[in-house]
Amino acid sequence: MSDPRNVIIIGGGPAGLTAAIYASRAQLQPLVIAGTIPGGQLMLTSHVENFPGFDEPILGPELMERWRKQAMRYGAEFLDEDATAISATERPFTVTAAGTPYAARAIIVATGASAKWLGLPNEQKFMGKGVHTCAQCDGFAYKNKEVVVVGGGDTAMEETLTLAKIASHITILHRRGEFRASKIMADRVLQHPNIRVLWNTVVEDVLGDTRVTGVRARNTETHESIELTTSALFVAIGYAPNTGFLRDQLALRPNGYLEVQQHTRTSVEGIFAAGDVEDAHYRQAVTAAAGGCMAAIDAERWLATQEN
Template sequence: MAKIYGVIIIGSGPAGYTAAIYAARSNLSVLMLQGYSAGGQLMLTSEVENFPGFETGILGPEMMEKFESQARRFGTEMLPEDVISVDFSQRPFTVKTDLGEYQSRSIIIATGASAKWLGLPSEKQLQGRGVTACATCDGFFFKNRDVIVIGGGDTAMEEATFLTRYANHITIVHRRDTFRASKIMQDRAAKNPKISFLMNSEVTEVLGDEAVTGVRLRNTKTGEESTFDTQGVFLAIGHQPNTELFKGVIDMDAAGYIVPSEFTMTNIPGVFAAGDVTDHRYRQAITAAGDGCRAAIDLERWLAEQGDDVGVENWN
């Protein structure tokens, strides 16, 4: 007979792991469906310097290992499976993955967000051959090369600064005349002799056959076009929430971010959301973790209100 969990957590970034820690520590039976890319965006981050408690910084993957170990310590079951559908029509909810089917009395959606792309055919054609959205993943392959980073926020500054470890020179290409990045990140990049800036410019095409050789640029003010030689293109233009699976069922805003109806609960009673799937403003590990805490406390109280005893295994 199928086991019915107290909660199934979909996703495994800071929000998901923190929710698991709180829920499992409260003696709820917890199943986390981590996905095949467990750990979320911090798995693609090098040094994390602004998470309290790590005064000298910590590598993103190492931090996620610690989150996972702590969640396991309290009894969270974890499976590296991708969710393909969820039946929200009745409780217990049924969650299907590519390998199995699971039931729970509540759900926390913590699927995070993914990097955005320009949407150019040439960009897609050259992905993995000089076009990437992850400096920490691929920076090593661009030793002593000239590369560009596209974007104007903190992520662009952080990616460019990280790439100075490997690349010969990095040019940050931004379509506006001012950056969105925080002043400290801008200053750090500006002071680095290996980083320069190309403002009011957007990439309209990535050039190259077997590998990137350059980009075609358009001046956003004059419309003038030019080519720019480069051997690598790093995208840092933002993220989109991973909520496609829940469209038409869970209430979202125009950008696809889940909009909770009360605290962290969605429009479906018993279904909660936490982390970057609800956050288009802050998108920090610490705020995602805080959301995970809130969601776990909300669902625990909600289950108690329903009279559900989920601290022990429940079977059909």
């Protein structure tokens, strides 16, 4: 195995790239194991309108390309592979990617989360063109329009209430006869005058030509098929954190997200976490970036204590 790196950053989205900028500027010569789909979730979107510092909307892939170049400018090295395992029981730690083990004095995990999709025939075709997973990010485009939300958990309630401030009417399609969400969130939705719920209803496909114009759904009790006219379908059936490869090495919360204490520290000293992989609450590029900054500073300070 090669000499240990000061820090290996796993993940090449907003959190990982920000950690890379801070770690490389701190002369830690980080290796970023950026994943086989580098850039993270913003690669899936078109215009990002809420990232500070851009007075005009910027395309998600362009933002991520510039972000990565910024990290490379200060010396961060990249490997566009998935980490398949880490060993956190001995120091230096080991991160394995593409069958090769890499030793590291410190690790920052920034592997993000993946939105769950319905698997509809036209879902991916309309992604960003009326099919969305983030009301906070994309809801603004549907001011005074009618939109559809799918889901019945807390994510769906949050997305719906965010959209209720923007859209004219919202229809929630839920496959069961009651919400799984907490009662307080569900009540807020059910009492809202501009929100209606179609219970026991599953979406069968998204309709449209170049953009979404409707959805086709089916009532699971009557088997009746319906078509709803809508400008957008917000898929709000939850997120899955990308923590599978860490399971037996770092403590996870019951929902699968990484457990952190004291800002960015994981259950193992010397291993830090940032972004959506540990944050199921905010899930924004700017909060992930902030987490990446914090994790790099925490790693730098922790490494300094190890040298004394």
